[in-house]
Amino acid sequence: MQKAMEGKPVTIYDIAKKAGVSASSVSRVVNNKPGVNPETREKIKKLLKEYNYVANEAARGLVTKSNRMVGILISDIRSIHLTEGVWEITRILSSKGYCTLILNTGNTDEGRAEGVRTMEERSVDALILMGSMFENPRVQEAIVQYMPGKPVFIMNGYLNLPNVQGVVSNERSGIHSCVDLLAQKGRRRLCYISDNMSRISSRSKKLGFQEGIRANYGEDIPYYIYENVSADMTGGFGAMMKALHEHPDIDGVICSMDILACGALQAIREAGRSVPRDISVIGVDNSEFAETCYPRLTSLDNMIIESSVEISTRVISNLEGSPSSVRKIMLFTRIMERDTT
DNA sequence: CAAAGGGTTATTCTGGTGCA
DNA sequence: TGCACCAGAATAACCCTTTG
Secondary structure, eight states: OOOOBTTBOOOHHHHHHHHTSOHHHHHHHHTTOSOSOHHHHHHHHHHHHHTTOOOOHHHHHHHHSOOOEEEEEESOTTOHHHHHHHHHHHHHHHHTTOEEEEEEOOSSHHHHHHHHHHHHHTTOSEEEEESGGGOSHHHHHHHHHHOSSSOEEEETOOOOOTTEEEEEEOHHHHHHHHHHHHHHTTOOSEEEEOSOTTSHHHHHHHHHHHHHHHHHHOSSSOOEEEOSOOSSHHHHHHHHHHHHHHOTTOOEEEESSHHHHHHHHHHHHHTTOOTTTTOEEEEESOOHHHHHSSSOOEEEEOOHHHHHHHHHHHHHHHHTTOOOOOOEEEEOOEEEOOSOO
């Protein structure tokens, strides 16, 4: 029963005409506001339904100065871990009537800065930056240039601007704890495999690893680091193969992402070694991979879901008029111990 | 009922120049 | 002098909804 008016969208004016009332009354009915006779209200409701009326959010935004849209920038929508967070955020925001606009920026700072500009162009009410790769001067500059007054939130990162709030987890000390765990299990020759080191979170995880080594084994014990490995199973597999070849005495491995650890597990298996008997393996993210790979992977949970909930509630409270002056929120990681340690 | 709300695009206005 | 033309500036129209 579709009744488009000459191909044009139905407006409150069309409905008003049909109902023999003013557009104002229709608006009041649409927004559940008082001041309309109950009978008229019912009549208008019926017409709204009959003509499949859909409000024009752009026009509404002219008056209300908000189009109830939140922008989400992500460098690579294929990065499963972050999209878990995006899923949670969109779920919470849409339950509060906010629409999300997700933009894939690509992996350059220029692209990320351009993303900020595009979001302003689209007049989002708030902006969420997914991941520590947004913690850089170029993005900061773009926020100052294009969105100086709007609330901006950054996942797993921090930017020193008055309108930016960051939610981070203590991955650095979390990785330190992973080293502690391996030391407790009697492991002596540790290896760290990391993806792209240009990310701040990657660098801080590596620092946590090195601090853990020093704290548990002192300055003189050798350890091995393989970095800038491609962020997939093949990357983890290749790095682990290389590590086992170069240092056959390795008995403990920490990978910066679960998916790398999955590759590493495969390499260890192919090399005829056993997990966790010969080698312990720990991943990061506590993702679906950790749960489904074999053996089930021990993983550092960096609280992506909890961080997403935190960000979402902050977005909402900011937009609904109770802004918080807190600029940085820290969540604590935890090790989910499974069968690889 | 009438005005406002913001930014873009379309239209009209203005003043000037060049040429027949 | 009369007219065409042009650029640039000013103004109007447009979109639809909310609100006093």
